[in-house]
Amino acid sequence: MNTEIELKYLVQNxxxxxxxxxxxxxxxxxxxxxxxxxxNCYFDTPDQVLRQHDMGLRIRTAGGKHEQTIKTAGKVxxxxxxxxxxxxxxxxxxxxxxxxxxxxxxxxQDVDAIQQNLISLxxxxxxxxxxxxxxxxxxxVEMAFDQGEIKASGDTETLCEVELELVTGSHSDLFExxxxxxxxxxxxxxxxxxxxxxYALWKKQQYLPDITPxxxxxxxxxQTIAKGFVAGLNFGLQQLQVMLNAYIESPSLIYLSKTVEVxxxxxxxxxxxxxHLPEKATSxxxxxxxxxxxxxxxxxxxxxxxLIDKTGNYRKRIELSEQLLSQLKLEQKRFPNSAQVTELIYxxxxxxxQLSLLKLLLTxxxxxxxxDSESLVSFAQQCLDKGLDNIAQQFSNAPSLxxxxxxxxxxxxxxxxxxxxxxGHLYEKQSRIDFxxxxxxxxxxxxxxxxxxxxxxxxxxxxxxxKKLINWQQTKVESLLLALDNSRISALSIEPYWRxx
Numbered sequence: 001m002n003t004e005i006e007l008k009y010l011v012q013n014x015x016x017x018x019x020x021x022x023x024x025x026x027x028x029x030x031x032x033x034x035x036x037x038x039x040n041c042y043f044d045t046p047d048q049v050l051r052q053h054d055m056g057l058r059i060r061t062a063g064g065k066h067e068q069t070i071k072t073a074g075k076v077x078x079x080x081x082x083x084x085x086x087x088x089x090x091x092x093x094x095x096x097x098x099x100x101x102x103x104x105x106x107x108x109q110d111v112d113a114i115q116q117n118l119i120s121l122x123x124x125x126x127x128x129x130x131x132x133x134x135x136x137x138x139x140x141v142e143m144a145f146d147q148g149e150i151k152a153s154g155d156t157e158t159l160c161e162v163e164l165e166l167v168t169g170s171h172s173d174l175f176e177x178x179x180x181x182x183x184x185x186x187x188x189x190x191x192x193x194x195x196x197x198x199y200a201l202w203k204k205q206q207y208l209p210d211i212t213p214x215x216x217x218x219x220x221x222x223q224t225i226a227k228g229f230v231a232g233l234n235f236g237l238q239q240l241q242v243m244l245n246a247y248i249e250s251p252s253l254i255y256l257s258k259t260v261e262v263x264x265x266x267x268x269x270x271x272x273x274x275x276h277l278p279e280k281a282t283s284x285x286x287x288x289x290x291x292x293x294x295x296x297x298x299x300x301x302x303x304x305x306x307l308i309d310k311t312g313n314y315r316k317r318i319e320l321s322e323q324l325l326s327q328l329k330l331e332q333k334r335f336p337n338s339a340q341v342t343e344l345i346y347x348x349x350x351x352x353x354q355l356s357l358l359k360l361l362l363t364x365x366x367x368x369x370x371x372d373s374e375s376l377v378s379f380a381q382q383c384l385d386k387g388l389d390n391i392a393q394q395f396s397n398a399p400s401l402x403x404x405x406x407x408x409x410x411x412x413x414x415x416x417x418x419x420x421x422x423x424g425h426l427y428e429k430q431s432r433i434d435f436x437x438x439x440x441x442x443x444x445x446x447x448x449x450x451x452x453x454x455x456x457x458x459x460x461x462x463x464x465x466x467k468k469l470i471n472w473q474q475t476k477v478e479s480l481l482l483a484l485d486n487s488r489i490s491a492l493s494i495e496p497y498w499r500x501x
Contacts, residue, residue, distance in 0.1 A: 005080070005082050005165065005166040005171070005174075006080070006163050006164055006165040006166065006174075007080055007163070007164040007174050007175075007178050007189075008161060008162070008163050008164075008189070008190035008193075009161060009162045009163075009164075009178070009181070009185075009187040009188060009189060009190055010160065010161050010187060010188055010189075010190045011145075011160045011161060011162055011185060011186070011187050012160075012185075012186035012187070012346055013185050013186055013187075016145050016147075016160070016162065016185060017129045017145050017147075019184055019185060020129075020131065020143065020145060020162070020181070020185075021033065021131070023180055023181070023184055024131055024133060024143075027180070028136055029133050029134060029135055029136070030133070030134040031131050031132065031133050031134075032131070032132040033129070033130065033131050033132075034129075034130045034132075035127065035128070035129045035130070036062050036063065036127075036128055036130070037062065037125075037126075037127050037128075038060060038061070038062050038124075038125070038126055038127075038128055038146075039060070039061045039062070039123065039124075039125050040058050040059070040060045040061075040123060040124045040125070040194075041058060041059050041061075041093065041120050041122075041123050042056065042057065042058045042120070042121050042122050042123065042124070042195055042198055043057045043058065043059070043094075043095050043118045043119065043120055043121065044057065044118070044119070044121055045114055045117040045118060045119070046117065046119060048199070049109070049114055049117075050070075050114070051199055053073065053106060053109070054072070054073035055070060055071065055072055055073065056069075056070065056071040056193065056195035057069070057070045057095055057097075057118075058195070059090070059092075059093050059094070059095060061093065065089065066089070066090050066091065066092065066093055067087055067088065067089055067090065068087070068088050068090050068095050068096070068099065069085055069086065069087045069088075070085065070086050070100055070104065071083045071084070071085040071193075071195070072084045072085070072086075072104055080171070080174075080358060080362075086100050086101065086104060088100065094118070095115075095118060096115075097111050097114060097115045097118075098111070098115070121152065121198065121199070121202045122150060122151060122152030122153075122198035122199070122201060122202045123150070123151050123152075123198075124148065124149070124150050124151075124159060124194050124198060125148050125149055125151070126146045126147055126148025126149070126159050127146070127147055127148060128144050128145070128146050129144065129145045130142060130143070130144050131143040131144075132167075133177065135169070135173055135176065137169070137173070138168075138169075139166075139167075139168055139169025139170070139173040140167035140168045140169065141164055141165065141166060141167060141169065141173055141174060141177055142163075142164070142165045142167055143162065143163070143164050143165075143177060144162070144163045144165070145161075145162050146159055146160070146161050146162075146163065147159065147160050150194065150197055150198050150201055151201075152198055152201040152202035153201070153202055153204065155201050155204065157197065157201050159194065159197075161190055162181065162185070162187065164177055164178060171359075171362055172359075175355060175358075175359060178351075178355060179352065179355065182348040182351040182352060182355075183348050186343075186346040187346060187351065188244065188248070188345055188346050188350075188351065189241055189351075189354060191238075191241050191242065191245055192245075206249060206250070208246050208249065208250055209242050209243070209246055211254055211255075211258050213261070213440065213443075214261070214417045214418065214420070214421045214436075214440065214443075215421065216420075216421055216424045216425040217231065217232040217235050217236075217265075217421060217422050217423075217425060218231065218235060218425055219231055219232065219376065219380075219422075219423065219425050219426055220425075220426070221376070221377050221426050223376045224374065224375070224376055225273065225276050225374050225375075225376050225379050226276065226364065226367075227376070228273075228376040228379075228380075229269060229273045229276065229277070229364070230361060230364050230365055232265075232269050232422055233266070233269065233357065233360065233361050233364075234361055236262055236265050236266040236269065236357075237266070237354065237357050237358065237361065239262045239265075240259065240262045240263065240266070240354070241354070243255050243256075243258045243259040243262060244259060244345050247259065247341070247345070248342060248345065251338040251341070251342075253298060253301055253302045253305060254302075256295060256298045256341065257298050257299065257302060259295065260292060260295045260298055260299075263288050263291055263292050263295070264292060264414065264418060265418055265421055265422070266288055266357070267285055267288040267289060267292065268415060268418040268419065268422065269422060270282075270284065270285035270288070271285070272383050272419065272422060278360075278363075280360070281360065283356075284353070284356050284357060284360060287349075287352075287353045287356065288353070290349075291350065291353065294344065297335050297336065299447070299450065300335075300450075300454065301332070301335045303447070303450055303451040303454050304328055304331055304332050304454065305332065306451060307328055307451065307454070307455065308325060308328050308329055308332065314451070314455070317469060317472055318455075320466050320468060320469045321459075321462065321465065321466050321469055323462055324455075324458055324459065324462060324465070324469070327458050327461065327462070328454075328458060331458070376426070377426055380422075380423035380426055380498065381498050381499075383419055383422075383423060384419055384420070384423055384496065384498045385496075385498075387415065387416045387419040387420075388416065388496060390412065390416075391409070391412050391413065391416045392492060394409050394412060395409065395488055395491075395492060396492055399485070400481065400485045401481070401484070401485065401488075402481070403449055403453065403477060403481065406445075406446060406449060406481070406484055407446065407449060407450065407453065410443075410446045410450075413439065413442055413443055413446065414443065416439065417436070417439055417440070417443060420432075420435075420436055420439075423498070424436065424497075426498075427497045427498055427500075428497060428500070431495075431497035431500050432497045434494060434497070435491075435494050435495075435496060435497045438487045438488075438490045438491035438494070439487075439491050441487045442484060442487045442488060442491060445480060445483060445484045445487060446484075448480055449477070449480055449481075449484070452473060452476055452477050452480065455469075455473050456473055456477075459473065
C-alpha cells in the first residue's frame with residue numbers, strides 16, 4: 001500500500017510543459033524527465049457501490065502493461081490530496097478484486113457481488129510528462145503534467161492539470177515547487193480527482209453547491225481552543241475552494257458573494273483566536289483583508305442585478321423611468337467581468353494565500369503540543385458575550401433608527417453573525433436558531449435597504465426623476481425601517497443560547 005500525498009492544480013496555460021521544463025532548468029535541482037501515454041478505465045457497479053464509500057477502481061494501461069489500482073477514502077485539504085492506494089500488476093484489462101488485500105473492504109461490502117456487477121463507466125486518456133525533481137536538501141518530488149481527455153457516455157471533458165507528489169521529504173518540499181509554479185503559470189487548486197470528474201461526466205451532472213448564509217463551523221464541545229481553530233480553518237479553506245470552483249464552472253455573483261463571506265469567516269477566526277496563534281498568522285489575516293477589499297464591489301453588483309433583472313422584485317417600478325434603468329445598466333458595466341474575476345482566481349497572490357492557509361493548517365495539526373489546552377466552550381462563550389455586548393450598545397439606545405444608522409452598523413451585524421458561525425455548533429440547535437433568526441432577518445433587511453439606497457442615489461442624478469418613483473422609494477424605506485426596528489427589538493429580547501443551561 002502507498003499513500004499518495006500530492007498537490008493538484010488545474011492549468012490554463014497552453015504551453016505548460018515548456019514552462020515547467022524551463023523553470024526547473026533554472027533551479028539548483030537534479031531533474032529526470034520522462035513522458036508516457038496513459039489509458040485508464042474506471043469501474044464500479046451500476047449503483048456505484050464503490051463511489052458510495054469514496055473508493056476509486058481503475059485499470060491503467062501504459063506501454064502494453066496493465067495495472068489495477070484501488071484508492072480508498074482519503075482527504076483533500078486546500079488542494080493537498082492524501083489517499084491510500086493499492087496497485088497490482090495484472091494481465092487482464094478487467095479488475096479482479098480478490099487480488100487486493102482483504103482488510104481494505106468494509107464488513108458491509110459483499111466483494112463477490114461487487115465483482116459480478118462491475119461495469120466500465122468512464123475513461124481518462126492523457127499524455128503525462130514527468131519531472132522527477134531532487135531538491136537541494138535531498139527530498140524528491142514527482143511533478144507531472146497531464147493533458148488529455150475524460151470520456152463518459154459519449155461526452156468529453158478536457159484534462160489539463162499539474163500534480164506534485166511527494167516521494168521523499170516533507171510537505172514543505174511540495175510547497176517550494178508549488179510556489180515556483182505560481183509565479184509562472186495560470187493555475188488554481190484542483191479539489192476534484194480525475195475519478196470524481198469522471199463520475200460527474202458519466203452521470204451528466206454538474207456539481208454546484210447549495211448556498212447557506214452564515215453556516216456553522218462543525219466544532220465539538222470536547223475540542224480545545226487549538227483544535228477548534230484548526231477545524232474552522234480546515235472548514236473555511238475547503239468552503240473557499242468549493243465556491244471558487246463553482247464560480248469557474250458556472251460564473252455567478254451568488255458564488256462570489258459566498259466567497260467573500262467565507263473569506264470574512266476565515267479572517268474573523270484569525271481575530272477571534274489571535275491570542276492563541278503564531279505571529280505569522282497576522283500576515284495571513286492581512287492577505288485575507290486584501291482580497292476581501294478586491295471583492296467589495298460584489299454586493300452592489302448583486303443589488304443592481306436584482307434591480308434590472310426582469311424577474312426582480314423592483315423591476316416593474318424601475319421601468320417607470322427608462323433613464324434610471326439605463327443608468328443602472330451603465331453602473332453594472334463598470335463592475336469586473338467574469339474573465340477578470342477568473343484571472344484573479346488563477347493569480348499568483350491568490351494561490352499564495354491559499355497555500356499559506358494550508359501551511360498553517362498542517363503546521364497546527366502536526367504540532368505535538370497544542371498551542372493552548374483551554375476549553376473551547378469557555379472561550380466561545382467569552383467571544384459570544386463580547387460580540388453581543390458590542391452590538392447591544394449600538395442597537396439598544398433608541399426605539400427607532402434611521403437608514404444611515406442601520407447601514408453604519410452593517411459590519412457589526414455581520415461580525416456578530418460570523419462569531420455565531422464559528423461557535424454556534426457547540427450549543428443546542430433550536431435555541432440557537434431562535435436567537436440567530438432575527439439577526440439573519442436584520443442582515444437581509446440591511447441588504448434590501450442598501451438596494452433602496454442605490455435607487456435613491458441614482459434617482460438623485462436624474463434631471464427629472466419621476467415623483468411616483470420617489471414616493472414609492474421613500475414608502476418602501478419607511479416600511480423596511482419599521483420591520484428592522486421590530487426585528488432589532490426581538491433580537492435583543494431573546495435569551496442568548498450560550499447562556500441557557
